[in-house]
Amino acid sequence: MQDAERNRLNLSAGAFSVAVALVLVLAKxxxxxxxxxxxxxxxxxxxxxxxxxxxGGLAAMAYATRPPDEDHAFGHSSAEDLAALGQALFILAASGVIGWAAVERLLSPEPPPITAEGRGMAVMALSILLTLALIxxxxxxxxRTGSRVVRADMLHYAGDLLPNVGALVSLWASATLGxxxxxxxxxxxxxxxxxxGAIGIGKGAWDALMDRAAPPEVIAGIERIVAGFPGVRGWHDLKTRTAGSRVFVNIHIELDGDQSLEEAHAIGAALRRAILKAYPQADVIIHKDPVGVTPHPDDPARG
Incomplete structure (x- = not known):
């Protein structure tokens, strides 16, 4: 998938989320x-x-679509992780406020009366339908895009379904059963x-901001592609990190030292295309070494 299409899809999801949230706030x-x-x-x-x-997520995704520049050579995709972390903190705070109010009302000998349950039920039914469409x-x-912000927003709205259904049931129980x-x-x-849900979202965003490696299944998939690729005699120093919806990949491959530079370049370029085909969200850098070369004493130790 091209970056332009990925950005368009991410922004469409963000705009839809804002529109649904605004309608639901007014209705509720x-x-x-x-x-x-x-x-x-x-x-x-x-x-x-x-x-x-x-x-905030829509603003972060819009910022993340900016191309790399002199100050941000690897792009701006970490803005998505910052937004997801902020979402998690706000969700956690809101859950504490709601939980405290619920406990206070449960301990009250005479809870406040509930009225006009039918109107409330209609609004909650509308909320469920709009939320399902958004999810x-x-x-x-x-x-399609692997966006962490869209995934976090989706999980949040999926979590909203149960409270919405619960509110619908509680209004029905109040109206019919007292x-x-x-x-x-x-x-x-x-x-x-x-x-x-907030803890899970926050952990994923924090891991990305701390340059945590890509998921094990992604690393294993890249290893399989490299290990069986024509012309590649070996590989080492495979390093990955994630930022927003991007996966950054660095790898050293070992090639026949007697072949021409043009042939070595063709192998590396073809390998990069193969990795990008399997993982379109990746940013791949490949370093080429002659097979069997002895590292220089001043070279950093291989990771």
């Missing part, structure tokens, strides 16, 4: 005024947070689910 704000339900309040807080982090598009984009505490139980469960 109205529903909260009608019902006074804590589960709706929790869902509203989550959607307000969605709007804020989706705007479907984000999953498609994440599979069970007022179900609302608080659902809100508490939503808070716990948000916290778990």
């Amino acid at each position: 704000l109205w529903a909260l005024g009608q019902t006074q339900a804590l589960s709706v309040a929790a869902s509203l807080a989550d959607s307000a947070l969605d709007l804020m982090v989706s705007l 479907a598009w984000q999953r498609h984009v994440a599979r 069970l007022k505490h179900v609302d608080s139980v659902v809100a508490l469960g939503a808070a716990m689910m948000l916290a778990v």
Whole structure:
């Protein structure tokens, strides 16, 4: 996939996320005024947070599309990881606030009344449908581009489904069965689910910012391509790191020292194309060594 198409897909997912979050904030704000339900309040807080982090994610993806320049020779894709880490921190904070409010209401001998449950249920049903449509598009984009920000946003909205369904059930239970505490139980469960998701998203973003190697399956795949490639007698010093949706690959290959520079270049260029075909999001640098060469004493030790 070309960078232009990848950027277009990522930005489309970000814009869709912002639009959905804005609609849901307005709808749930109205529903909260009608019902006074804590589960709706929790869902509203989550959607307000969605709007804020989706705007930040969209800005980060737009920044990440900038080409490499003199000060950022490897591009700007780490902006995606910074945005994902910020999302995780905001989600974790929101889950704490929601959980605290739910516990307070559960411990209250007389929870506040819930009203206009039917209107609230209609809004929550709308939220579920819009969220499902957004997740479907984000999953498609994440599979095509590998964007960490889109994947983080998708996981967040997927996590929103259960709280939305829970709010729908709690409003139904209040309207038909008179069970007022179900609302608080659902809100508490939503808070716990948000916290778990935030920790997972934050860990992935932190690993990327700390130059963690690519996933083991990616490294193994690159090794298989190199090991069986025509003209390559051996390889060493395979190093990888991730930044946003990009995977940076550095590798030394060993070639016949008697062949021409043009032939050696052709082998290296063909190997690079093979790696990019398997991993389009990769940025590949290949160094060529004559097979059997003895390293110079002043050369760094091989990693």
